[in-house]
Amino acid sequence: MNQQFSGEFKETLKLTNTSELLEVLVEERSKGSLEIVLEEEVRDVKIDITLADYSEVKVFIQNNSAPGLNIDLHTQVKKDARLHLGFLDLQKTPTTLKYLGELEENGAYTELYTGQLCLEDAPKNNDIKMLHKTSYTYGNMHNFAVVFDKGYYKTVCDGTIGKGCPNSESHQETRVLTMGQGHKAEVIPILYIDENDVKASHALSIGQPDEQQLYYMCSRGLSIRQAIGLLSVGYFMPVIEFINDEETRHSLQEEMERRVGLYENH
Amino acid sequence: MSALEIRDLHVSVEGTEILKGLDLSVNSDERHALMGPNGNGKSTLLAAIMGNPKYTVTQGTITFDGKDVLSMEVDERSKVGLFLGMQYPAEVPGVTNSDFLRTAINARREQPISLFKFIKEMDHAIDELDMKTDLAHRFLNVGFSGGEKKRNEIVQMLLLKPQLAMLDEIDSGLDVDALRIVSDAIMHAQEQTHCGLIVVSHYARFLDYLKPTHAHILVDGKIVVSGGPELIQKVDSEGYDWVEKEYGVKAKSEEKPKPVLLESCGAKKAA
Numbered sequence: 001m002n003q004q005f006s007g008e009f010k011e012t013l014k015l016t017n018t019s020e021l022l023e024v025l026v027e028e029r030s031k032g033s034l035e036i037v038l039e040e041e042v043r044d045v046k047i048d049i050t051l052a053d054y055s056e057v058k059v060f061i062q063n064n065s066a067p068g069l070n071i072d073l074h075t076q077v078k079k080d081a082r083l084h085l086g087f088l089d090l091q092k093t094p095t096t097l098k099y100l101g102e103l104e105e106n107g108a109y110t111e112l113y114t115g116q117l118c119l120e121d122a123p124k125n126n127d128i129k130m131l132h133k134t135s136y137t138y139g140n141m142h143n144f145a146v147v148f149d150k151g152y153y154k155t156v157c158d159g160t161i162g163k164g165c166p167n168s169e170s171h172q173e174t175r176v177l178t179m180g181q182g183h184k185a186e187v188i189p190i191l192y193i194d195e196n197d198v199k200a201s202h203a204l205s206i207g208q209p210d211e212q213q214l215y216y217m218c219s220r221g222l223s224i225r226q227a228i229g230l231l232s233v234g235y236f237m238p239v240i241e242f243i244n245d246e247e248t249r250h251s252l253q254e255e256m257e258r259r260v261g262l263y264e265n266h
Numbered sequence: 267m268s269a270l271e272i273r274d275l276h277v278s279v280e281g282t283e284i285l286k287g288l289d290l291s292v293n294s295d296e297r298h299a300l301m302g303p304n305g306n307g308k309s310t311l312l313a314a315i316m317g318n319p320k321y322t323v324t325q326g327t328i329t330f331d332g333k334d335v336l337s338m339e340v341d342e343r344s345k346v347g348l349f350l351g352m353q354y355p356a357e358v359p360g361v362t363n364s365d366f367l368r369t370a371i372n373a374r375r376e377q378p379i380s381l382f383k384f385i386k387e388m389d390h391a392i393d394e395l396d397m398k399t400d401l402a403h404r405f406l407n408v409g410f411s412g413g414e415k416k417r418n419e420i421v422q423m424l425l426l427k428p429q430l431a432m433l434d435e436i437d438s439g440l441d442v443d444a445l446r447i448v449s450d451a452i453m454h455a456q457e458q459t460h461c462g463l464i465v466v467s468h469y470a471r472f473l474d475y476l477k478p479t480h481a482h483i484l485v486d487g488k489i490v491v492s493g494g495p496e497l498i499q500k501v502d503s504e505g506y507d508w509v510e511k512e513y514g515v516k517a518k519s520e521e522k523p524k525p526v527l528l529e530s531c532g533a534k535k536a537a
Contacts, residue, residue, distance in 0.1 A: 211319065216356035219316050220370040220422060221344035230369055234360020234405075262369060 005057075006030045010244065012037065020045040026081075028052040033244045034059045040066040048074045051081035053105070060242040062252070063089040068122075073099045080107035086242035088252070089116040089124065090259050097126040103137035103168075111140045115239035117232070117259060118151030118183070126155040132168045141172040143187075144239065146232040146260070149180035158190040159200065166197040173203040177235055179228050229260035268294045268331055268347060268429040268462060270315075275326035277307075277314045277487075283324070284310040286487035292430060292462040292480075299473050299498055300466045302484035303506050303517040308466045309353055311484070312432045316350040317343050330430065345374050347429030347461075351419035351436045357407040363418070364388060364402035367425050374426075391424040394454075396447050412439030420451050431455075432464040437472040449475035470502040485515045 003013065004025045009032035015022065016039045024034065024047070034057060038045055042065045051057060055078075063069055069091070077083050089095050101110045116124045130139035145153045159170030170193070176185045189202040209231050217227035236256055243249040270292040277285040284307045292298050300308050314321045315328055317340040328335040330346055338346065358366070367388065372378045385402075392401050395417045407415050416436050423431055433452070437445055449472065456463060467473055481497040482489045483506070490513045491497065500508070510516060 210356070213356045213358050215318055215340060216352070216358065217361075217366065217370075218340035219344055219350055219352075220366070220426065221341050221373040222369055223339075223341050223373070226341075226369060226373060230361050230366065231358070233365070234358070237360060 018043045022047045024049045026051045026055045026057050029054045031056045036061045038063050044070045046072040050076045053079040056082040058084045060086045068093040069095045071097050076102045077108040079105035082109040084111050086113045086239045088239045092119050092122050095124045099128045101130045103132045106136045109138045113142045113239045115236040116145045118147040118153045120150035123152035129158040132161040132165045135166050137168045139170050143174040144235045145176045147178045147183045147185050150182040152184045154186040156188045160192040161195050161198050163194045165195050169199040171201045176206040225261040229262040232260040270430050271329045273327045276324045278322045294460045297463040297478045299478035299481040306518050307487045308484050309434050312434050349428030349431045351433040353434040355407050355415045359405050359408050361406045366406050391421045394451050427459050430462045434466045437467050437469045473498050485517050490515050
């Protein structure tokens with residue numbers, strides 16, 4: 001499927017085939033938002049998104065795949081174009097995400113947010129790379145995951161600024177909240193920097209909820225499960241906020257709250 | 267009518283006994299001031315009632331309306347009507363005040379509270395405590411000043427409507443005006459719900475506003491003297507020395523945190 005957007009736009013695409021190939025081109029100086037929903041039947045999907053010069057797009061990808069998902073995501077951002085990309089995955093099935101973000105020309109900007117819920121028998125495996133190909137490019141990756149009993153989460157997060165790319169910035173953070181027993185989380189942050197006059201940073205946290213935070217929330221009547229659920233929701237909110245449509249955002253937030261156990265009383 | 271009964275309570279933390287056989291009764295509509303030198307067990311008492319996992323009850327009983335509090339989980343204690351306004355409220359990034367409170371209210375209801383009713387009650391509480399209108403959307407206690415955190419505890423108290431509220435140095439960090447606002451809110455809440463109150467404070471002005479019905483002095487893990495408002499006046503004018511002399515007790519001195527020695531520096535010295 002090929003899609004081309006120009007001017008101002010706000011679109012939703014629903015992918016329903018087992019295997020999908022989607023190519024998106026956002027034309028020069030266009031601005032808008034795109035929601036891509038990967039429906040239950042989808043198993044393998046390849047998405048290529050190209051932003052032409054001076055364009056600006058917010059893209060939100062929601063995984064609803066039932067059997068498990070392999071997603072190959074590739075973005076190319078041109079001169080002074082800005083891409084905000086969010087990927088939300090609350091499914092109880094395995095996901096393999098491969099992402100390559102190419103910052104091709106001066107002023108190219110990409111900000112990626114991923115939010116994933118990892119349950120038993122539903123490993124999440126990510127290979128994420130942001131590649132700076134010239135100077136004055138900006139890449140920022142934010143990965144959030146909540147891993148419950150016997151869940152498995154692995155992310156390799158690579159920010160590469162090669163030679164000839166001065167005044168570029170590569171930043172990344174990965175926050176993993178682990179709960180229960182028998183879970184495993186592996187995060188490999190990588191910064192390959194082969195240039196001077198750049199800015200780069202990474203932040204990583206993996207751990208159980210703070211005991212005093214849990215106690216504080218429980219002291220107001222939340223069960224441990226609800227307190228953990230609320231903390232989990234907090235982790236995913238930066239990704240949910242990608243959704244422009246308020247009704248969709250609320251509905252997704254409710255679904256998320258249900259999945260993390262916030263409504264166990266009702 | 268609610269009643270908290272504590273009998274012969276012994277509480278330890280990290281193997282050290284802090285409370286050494288404490289008795290206390292608090293009923294609806296009563297306001298109990300709990301005083302004493304720092305480091306002698308006041309906060310420990312409130313934390314133990316609320317079930318803080320850091321504290322171990324080794325002996326004694328706590329009942330609330332005849333129910334055994336010590337057999338309850340922390341959230342159950344809250345649902346039966348206990349509330350603790352903490353001395354150092356935890357910061358919880360990523361969780362907004364409104365999401366947190368709505369979840370807390372719904373945890374004690376059969377049907378979730380309507381959004382309209384919740385917003386109305388929250389706005390009213392924020393207004394009553396003279397807090398910024400964006401409080402609802404801010405993350406729980408994150409970036410709050412000390413005084414804001416304390417006032418946020420009272421906002422929660424107003425919304426959760428407990429049967430017994432324990433306030434641990436809720437006055438610290440409050441300026442003169444905020445002190446009045448907080449005191450009025452607490453008194454108003456008690457008028458409406460008839461809750462019992464236990465207030466830990468060293469600040470006579472705060473206690474003047476709250477007009478306690480009972481006062482207790484806790485020294486070395488036990489309540490050594492109880493009385494009425496006159497006790498507060500005596501402590502304010504004379505301190506606690508007379509308690510040690512008259513009752514033959516010795517206050518525990520507050521342990522100051524030991525400095526952490528870094529020992530050798532990791533950097534290599536230049537040759």
